[in-house]
Amino acid sequence: MRRCLPVLTIAVSLCVxxxxxxxxxxxxxxxxxxxxxxxxxxxPGLAAAIxxxxxxxxxxxxxxQDLERSIATRTDTPFHLDGLTQxxxxxxxxxxxxxxxxxxxxxIGQYKPGSPEPDVTLRQLLTHTSGAADALVFAYRPERxxxxxxAVRACTGDxxxxxxxxxxxxxxxxxxxxxxxxxxxxLLTEGVPxxxxxxxxxxxxxxxxxxYAVDQLRRASPSQYTATTITPRSGLISTVRDLAKFHxxxxxxxxxxxxxxxxxxxxxxxxxxxRLPHGLGWFVQSYxxxxxxxxxxxxxxxxxxxxxxxxxxxxTLILLANSTGLVKPFPLVAGDVTVSPFAxxxxxxxxx
Amino acid sequence: MHRRPNAxxxxxxxxxxxxxxxxxxxxxxxxxxxxLCATPQASAEWQIKPFLGVTFAGSTTxxxxxxxxxxxxxxxxxxxxxxxxxxxxxxxxxxxxxxFGDQNVIVxxxxxxxxxxxxxxxxxxxVALPRRLTQYxxxxxxxxxxxxxxxxxxxxxxxxxLQVASTRPGMDLGGGVTGFxxxxxxxxxxxxxxxxxxxxxERGLSFGPEQLSFWRANMALxxxx
Numbered sequence: 001m002r003r004c005l006p007v008l009t010i011a012v013s014l015c016v017x018x019x020x021x022x023x024x025x026x027x028x029x030x031x032x033x034x035x036x037x038x039x040x041x042x043x044p045g046l047a048a049a050i051x052x053x054x055x056x057x058x059x060x061x062x063x064x065q066d067l068e069r070s071i072a073t074r075t076d077t078p079f080h081l082d083g084l085t086q087x088x089x090x091x092x093x094x095x096x097x098x099x100x101x102x103x104x105x106x107x108i109g110q111y112k113p114g115s116p117e118p119d120v121t122l123r124q125l126l127t128h129t130s131g132a133a134d135a136l137v138f139a140y141r142p143e144r145x146x147x148x149x150x151a152v153r154a155c156t157g158d159x160x161x162x163x164x165x166x167x168x169x170x171x172x173x174x175x176x177x178x179x180x181x182x183x184x185x186x187l188l189t190e191g192v193p194x195x196x197x198x199x200x201x202x203x204x205x206x207x208x209x210x211x212y213a214v215d216q217l218r219r220a221s222p223s224q225y226t227a228t229t230i231t232p233r234s235g236l237i238s239t240v241r242d243l244a245k246f247h248x249x250x251x252x253x254x255x256x257x258x259x260x261x262x263x264x265x266x267x268x269x270x271x272x273x274x275r276l277p278h279g280l281g282w283f284v285q286s287y288x289x290x291x292x293x294x295x296x297x298x299x300x301x302x303x304x305x306x307x308x309x310x311x312x313x314x315x316t317l318i319l320l321a322n323s324t325g326l327v328k329p330f331p332l333v334a335g336d337v338t339v340s341p342f343a344x345x346x347x348x349x350x351x352x
Numbered sequence: 353m354h355r356r357p358n359a360x361x362x363x364x365x366x367x368x369x370x371x372x373x374x375x376x377x378x379x380x381x382x383x384x385x386x387x388l389c390a391t392p393q394a395s396a397e398w399q400i401k402p403f404l405g406v407t408f409a410g411s412t413t414x415x416x417x418x419x420x421x422x423x424x425x426x427x428x429x430x431x432x433x434x435x436x437x438x439x440x441x442x443x444x445x446x447x448x449x450x451x452f453g454d455q456n457v458i459v460x461x462x463x464x465x466x467x468x469x470x471x472x473x474x475x476x477x478x479v480a481l482p483r484r485l486t487q488y489x490x491x492x493x494x495x496x497x498x499x500x501x502x503x504x505x506x507x508x509x510x511x512x513x514l515q516v517a518s519t520r521p522g523m524d525l526g527g528g529v530t531g532f533x534x535x536x537x538x539x540x541x542x543x544x545x546x547x548x549x550x551x552x553x554e555r556g557l558s559f560g561p562e563q564l565s566f567w568r569a570n571m572a573l574x575x576x577x
Contacts, residue, residue, distance in 0.1 A: 027460075032417075032460035033417055033507075033511055035459070036417035036419065036464050037417065038419070039419065040415065040559060042416055058561055167436040329560045331554055336364055339555065339556045341558075343556065344513040344557070345511065345513050346513075347513055348511065348514065349513065
C-alpha cells in the first residue's frame with residue numbers, strides 16, 4: 001500500500017495537469033492564429049481576452065497601440081467601442097425593465113415626443129426591428145437607438161451619461177470613459193463629472209490607442225476617431241479587461257437577472273416565422289446547434305471591436321482594435337458572425 | 353434591409369456561383385471549338401508541354417495565416433496546344449503545392465498551415481508569330497483565356513474553422529517563346545498572370561470577397577506532333 005501511494009499521487013497529478021496543459025496548447029495556438037489574422041488584416045494594435053464563467057482565462061495584447069512611439073498594445077489599453085456601446089444601453093434599459101420603471105412595450109414617443117419614430121417600442125429599438133409585432137422586419141440602424149437616452153433618464157432620473165458613468169463605477173470598470181468629451185466638463189450639457197473623475201478619465205484617455213487608417217497594402221497612417229461624445233450607440237471607451245468585468249457581471253447575475261438575459265438573448269420572430277438576427281442589444285445566432293450572442297462596433301476609420309459569447313460553454317471572446325480591420329472587411333450587419341475569420345477561428349477552436 | 357439569408361437564398365447563391373463557373377467553362381469550350389474550326393488544318397501542329405516553373409508576386413484575400421502567398425513556389429503541370437499558322441488553342445493545367453504555406457512555414461511557435469495548394473485549369477487562345485517566319489528561331493506567342501482556379505488551405509488541428517477549399521472562375525494572360533531543337537522536341541519559356549474573376553464569396557475565410565492572383569514563369573519541354 002505504501003508503495004502504491006506515490007504512484008497514485010503521480011497518476012492523480014497527471015490527470016489534473018494534462019487537461020490544463022492541453023488548454024494551454026490550445027490557447028497558445030489560438031494566440032498565434034490571432035496574431036497571423038491581425039497581420040493579414042493590417043490591424044496595428046489588437047487587444048484580446050477570453051472570459052470564462054468566473055474570470056479571464058486568457059488575455060493578450062498584439063501589435064502596437066501607437067506605431068510612431070512604438071508602444072505595445074496591452075490588455076489595459078483603452079479603445080473606442082463604437083457600436084459595442086449599445087450592449088451597455090441594452091443592459092441599462094433592461095435593468096429599468098426589471099425594476100418596473102420601463103416596459104419593453106413602451107413607445108419611445110412617451111419619453112421623447114419629438115422622436116423620428118414615436119410609435120416604435122423600446123423592444124423594437126433594441127432588436128433593430130420595425131413593423132407590426134407579427135410582421136417584424138430587421139434593419140441594423142444603430143442611430144435609431146439615440147432616443148433611448150430619454151427613456152434612461154425617465155427611468156433613473158439621471159442623464160444617460162451619468163447613468164452609464166455610475167454603472168462603470170459600480171462594476172469597477174476604472175479604465176472606461178463614458179464619452180471622449182468627458183474631460184471637457186465645460187462642454188458637457190448633461191452630467192458634469194467632479195474634478196477627481198475628470199482627472200481619472202484624463203489619465204485613461206492619455207493611454208487611448210492611436211487610431212489608424214489602413215490601406216489595401218496594409219500601410220497604416222494616423223487617423224481620427226469618429227465618436228466625439230457619448231450616445232446610446234457609440235462613444236464609450238474601454239479595455240478588454242473592463243469589458244471582461246461587464247461580461248462577468250452579466251453572467252453572474254450582478255447586472256441583470258438570468259431570465260432577463262435569457263429574454264435579451266432570444267431573437268424575435270420575423271414575418272416568415274424565422275428568427276431574426278438580433279435580440280435585445282445583441283445579435284443572436286446558432287452555430288453547430290449552440291447559441292452564440294455577439295455584437296460589433298466600428299468607427300469610420302480608426303477603431304473596431306467584436307464581442308462574442310457562447311452561453312452554453314461559458315465563454316466570451318473580446319477583441320478591440322485601433323483600425324477598422326476587425327469589422328469593416330466583413331458583412332456583419334447581415335447578422336452572421338461567421339463571416340469574420342476571427343469569429344470563425346474562435347468558434348472552430350472552442351465550439352467544436 | 354438586412355436579414356439573415358434563408359436556405360433558399362443560400363441555395364440561390366450557390367446556384368449563381370455554379371452558374372458563373374459553368375459559364376466560364378462554356379465560353380472556354382466554345383472558343384476552343386471555334387478556333388479548331390476556323391484555322392486551316394494544313395499548317396496546324398499539336399504540342400504537348402510538360403512544364404516546371406515558379407509562381408511569384410501572389411496576392412490573395414483568403415485567410416492565409418502562413419503569409420506565404422507572395423513567396424516563390426514551385427509550379428508544375430501540362431499544356432496541350434493546337435496551333436495553326438497564327439492562331440491556336442491551348443488547355444493548361446497547373447499545380448502549385450504549398451502556395452499558401454505548409455508545415456515548414458513557422459509563424460510564432462506553430463505551423464499555421466499544414467498543407468495547401470493552388471490548381472489552375474484554363475482554356476486559352478494562342479496568337480503566335482507565323483510559323484514560316486520562325487522556322488529556325490524561337491517562336492513568340494501571346495496567350496490568354498479563362499477557366500478555374502482552386503485554392504485549398506488546411507490549417508490542421510486547431511484552425512479547423514479556417515479550412516479553405518474554394519473553386520473560382522479565373523483568367524490568365526501572358527506570353528512566351530518556343531524553339532524546336534529537332535522536328536519533334538523543343539523547349540519553351542512562358543510567363544503568365546492568373547487571377548480569379550467575378551465577385552467572390554464572403555464566408556469568413558477571406559478579408560473581403562475571395563480573390564486570388566499570381567504570376568507563373570515556367571520552362572517546358574515541347575513535344576510536337
